[in-house]
Amino acid sequence: MAEDNVGKLNIPKLKDAKLAGTRFSESCTLILTKGYSAKNFARGLGQDEYGAFPLKGKLPNVRGASPQQLLENAEIQNIKNILGLQFGKSYENVKELRYGHLMIMATKGHDGSCIIGMLIKFFHYFWPSLLKVKGFMQMFIIPIVKAYHKKTNAVLSFYTTPEYVSWEKELGNKATEYRIQNYKGALHSQEEAQFYLADVDQHTKDFYWFDHHDDDAIEFAFSEKKIEARYQWLQRPQACTYFDSKDKSIRYLDFINKQFMQYVVADLQRSIPSMVDGLKPDQRKILFYAFKKHIIHEIEVAQFSADVSDDSPYHHGEASLVGTIIGMAQNYVGSNNINLLQLNGRLGTRLMGGKDHDATASGRYIFTQLSPITRYLFDKDKDDEPIPHYLNDECQSIEPAWFIPIIPMVLVNGSEGRGTECSSFIPNYNPRDIIANLKRLLEGKAVVPMIPWYKGFDGDIQKETTSKDTLYTTKGYFITEDKNDPTITELPVGTSTRDYNEFLASRCGKDIKAYTARKDNTNNVHFESTMTEDQMNSANHAGGFLNKFKLTTTLSTANMHLFGSKGELKKYDTPEQILEDFYHLRLELYEQRRRALVRELEIASWLLENKVKFIDKVCEGDILLFPSRGKDEWCAELKRKRFKSLPSQAVDNVEETDEKESGTGYDYLLSITRLSFTSEKIEELKQASDAMKKERDEITKSKSESLWLRDLNALDHQLDEEKYTLDERIAKIDFQSSHDVDE
DNA sequence: CCTACTGCTAC
DNA sequence: CGGAGTAGCAGTAGG
DNA sequence: GGATGACGAT
DNA sequence: CGCGTATCGTCATCC
Known part of the structure; x- marks a missing residue:
């Protein structure tokens, strides 16, 4: 049967279906996978009708790319050749193609959606008519989570996170009946492959085009003209929509809206x-x-x-x-x-x-x-x-x-x-x-404008005065001891010593005579160059040594x-x-922290107060420890004598102590050890109580601002310890200006 | 019988 | 992914 | 002025 | 342990 195989393809990594390119090609499916894990899987489906081709990395986006670029892309060429497609040709059906179906094995998660999206866009751009052939494009879905029932061994598969989460929520505490397996990779084991082989249909989804709204959706997701619209779309809070994994087929519109745009959101968020x-x-x-x-x-x-x-x-x-x-x-x-x-x-x-x-x-x-x-x-x-x-x-x-x-x-x-x-x-x-x-x-007070700063940077950073006020220039540094022999001791922010070394090497014999790099310390910059007078003059003409020798970079706050x-x-x-x-948010949270602190101290404070009062009353004979009584009686008595009971859980609503009688609310009093009745202990307790009251009052009176200030000072101090100082930079700037090396 | 080396796997 | 490098081990040739 | 590449997480 | 493909937006720089 291989005789009428239209052109044996010599494409590395391709496992061609035996019937591809024959008169049976319409029933052939090409499986596009990420990586090589699905080769066995394709084999399991049958080598006659199934071919497999692993994609390396991501597909290029046809949007904005020149036709030349796309033609040069190996992956696009391969897909085109494997399917037997020709650019510029319109296909109303798949009869001329080497395969009748193109199945994408979606890697789980958003980035799988990215690849599918790129592929859809690719076909929409070159052969839009093919998208209208229902079932030409397919995807094979792989669950992100599987749940195994511990007793019945029933397996439930979930293909999207929201789907899984809503199931879990519904389940409530029955969730323990299941063993949950997160899917790390796809189709690694033979066992897994078997699992899917047993039910290929359920995992295969046909893409279909319904009407022009499908075109509009693709347009919306990819067109350069829709950038503003997409930006607006991203401003709105996103609902977690997802497609129903039970549906046999999926509209392009739905894929774009529910899957692809989620990838866009995820891409932005990460x-x-x-x-x-x-x-x-x-x-x-x-x-x-x-x-x-x-x-x-x-x-x-x-x-x-x-x-x-x-x-x-x-x-x-x-x-x-x-x-x-x-x-x-x-x-x-x-x-x-x-x-x-x-x-x-x-x-x-x-x-x-x-x-x-x-x-x-x-x-x-x-x-x-x-x-x-x-x-x-x-x-x-x-x-x-x-x-x-x-x-x-x-x-x-x-x-x-x-x-x-x-x-x-x-x-x-x-x-x-x-x-x-x-x-x-x-x-x-x-x-x-x-x-x-x-x-x-x-x-x-009002804030003072800040300019960018990089720790350990010996050069200079200045606001660009000539153009926009969102630009800053970082300058490297050099000294010229001999008139024509500048020694570079600092590179601008973002330039690596190695790149700069290569740059200087490329200028040798042209803009400089020669240079040597000192490599004593990987973080040290030291290039000694030699120049002729002419070279120096031409550098001065080209806007000075710093400009000519790429010793400036810019930082933008735009x-x-x-x-x-x-x-x-x-x-x-x-x-x-x-x-x-940041300030407004942080201050609000300091205020929250302060209130929580006050609540805690409030409770701790009256706890001590009540203990002291209890001990006093016992000592005065107001409360008799003996003869023994039932706990209820104790509670009643303590309540009558206006002791506060400790709410079992809620620390809020301290004022209203007579909510629920849990019976344990007075344990903190009843469990006081006899040792506490020694005069020393009583004194200690009274002092602790006073201290606590004092702290409580202080925090109550204090402002959240002072809590923050305390933390800021601690940080400041730690920065001192770790020698984060400005001194170096200031010294360098003084040095630089006094030597007038700029131009 | 011990050493030195080769060929192999697993990482 | 694939190549290079290596540890560890078994088998074997040679003194 | 239009093309190109660098950056960083995947 | 060093290769490869790509997206995505902005901005600087190259020709």
């Missing part, structure tokens, strides 16, 4: 940090786990990332998590101003812009732990609830929506990210400037997107705006 703690979800996950397990002693990064992974219900590649951990721990110039994690080992230096490692591999050989200063920034002394706000339960999540540091960390370490419809860049600022500004706000405290996407125009937004 890329844009929160205004409150400055963290992206994975960074928060890492910090959450580090707090939970109290990682204050070093732990292997590979182990740590595996633990973080296990701790959350859904995770991406381990390598990316390792990379995120390393990113949070780096402290070379231009990375973090305050690294929340600490790294042991030589990984991530300025030499290569922090990339001189391979995350997957190096994770096994490097160690990390929480930086000591982190506890000063987050939840010092555990006065705050450790996790004040959780994500809504519909979108099952273990981590908090955000942590609440005492200063806006997003300004300290900056951030950079790109999602769909919106990207974001925030430069680093000086924690000292931030603290000072917060103190100004606490005193009712694109500062963040998620606000309620998860809303928000654009900020100045760092001060971020600071003030």
Whole structure:
């Protein structure tokens, strides 16, 4: 039968169906998979009618890409050739194609939707008529969670998180009857493959085109003309919609609206940090786990990332998590101003812009732990609830929506990210400037404008005066001892020593005679160059040495997107705006903390007071310990004598003590040991009671502002301890201006 | 009979 | 993913 | 002025 | 332990 196989295809990794390209091709299905895990699966379906082709990574988006680019893309070429498609041709049916169906094996989660979306867009762009052939495009769905009934062994599969969560909710405490299995990968074992083979139909969904609304949906999701509309769409709170896995077929419209747009939201959410703690979800996950397990002693990064992974219900590649951990721990110039994690080992230096490692591999050989200063920034002394706000339960999540540091960390370490419809860049600022500004706000004064600052940076950062006021220039630094031989001792923010080394090498013999790089310390910059007079003159003509030799970069504050405290996407125009937004939220939470503290002290205070009163009355003979009585009698007597009983649970409504008589409300009095009746103990108790009253009064009188101020001062002090000072920078600027090296 | 080396797997 | 490198082990040739 | 690449999480 | 593909938006720089 292979004789009439139209053109044997020589495509590596392709497992062609035996009947593909024959007169039976209409009944053939090409399965597109991510990775190689589905090869056996395709084999199980039958090698005559099923072919399999693994996709590497993500497909290109046809939107905006030039036809040339698309033609050069190997994956697109392969798909086109395997199916036997021709560009520019319109297909009303699949008779001419080598396969009758194109089935995408959706990897679970949003990124699977991304690939399907790209594929739909690809066909919509080149062969829109094919989308109207019902069942040409299919997807094979794989559950994210399976529930096994412990007794009956019945299996329930869930294909979307909301679907699973609503089932779990309905179940209530019957949930213990099930064993829940989270799906980590797809189709790894033979057993799994069998499971799907047994019921291929139920997992296969046909895509279909109904009317022009399907076109409109695709247009809405992808068109460049709809950017504004999509941005508006993202402003609205998103409902967790999902398709019904029982439906045999799925409309393009529904796929786009329910699946693809959720990917867009997820993509944005993982890329844009929160205004409150400055963290992206994975960074928060890492910090959450580090707090939970109290990682204050070093732990292997590979182990740590595996633990973080296990701790959350859904995770991406381990390598990316390792990379995120390393990113949070780096402290070379231009990375973090305050690294929340600490790294042991030589990984991530300025030499290569922090990339001189391979995350997957190096994770096994490097160690990390929480930086000591982190506890000063987050939840010092555990006065705050450790996790004040959780994500809504519909979108099952273990981590908090955000942590609440005492200063806006997003300004300290900056951030950079790109999602769909919106990207974001925030430069680093000086924690000292931030603290000072917060103190100004606490005193009712106006904030002072801040300029970006990078810890350890020896160059200069200035506001660009000539153009927009959202631009800042970072300048490297050089000295010229001999007239024509500049020595570069600092590179602008964001330039790695290695890249710069290559750059200088490329200029040798052209703009400079020669140069030498000193490599004593990976974080040190030292390039000695030699130039002829002509070269020096031409550099001066080209706007000076700094410009000619790429010793400046710019920082822009024109694109500062963040998620606000309620998860809303928000654009900020100045760092001060971020600071003030943070200020109002943080102050409100300090007030909450203060009230909670007052409540606690209130109770502790009257507890002691009542104990003292009780002991006094016993000593005075007002209350007789003997003869023995029943507990009810005791309670009645104590109530009559106006002792307060301790509410069993609620600590609120302290005033109204006669709610429910649990019978244990007076235990704190009845269990007083006889030792307490010694004069020493009585004295001690009275003193404690007075002290408690005093503290209570103080906190009651005090303002939330002073609680915050106390934390800020503690942080300030810790920064002193760790030598975060401005002195270096100021000295350098003075030095630089006095030597007049600029131009 | 012990050493030195080869070939192999598992990581 | 695949190549390089290595630990550990069994088998074997050679002194 | 239009193309290109860098950034970072996946 | 080092390779590869891609998305996504913005901005600087290259030609």
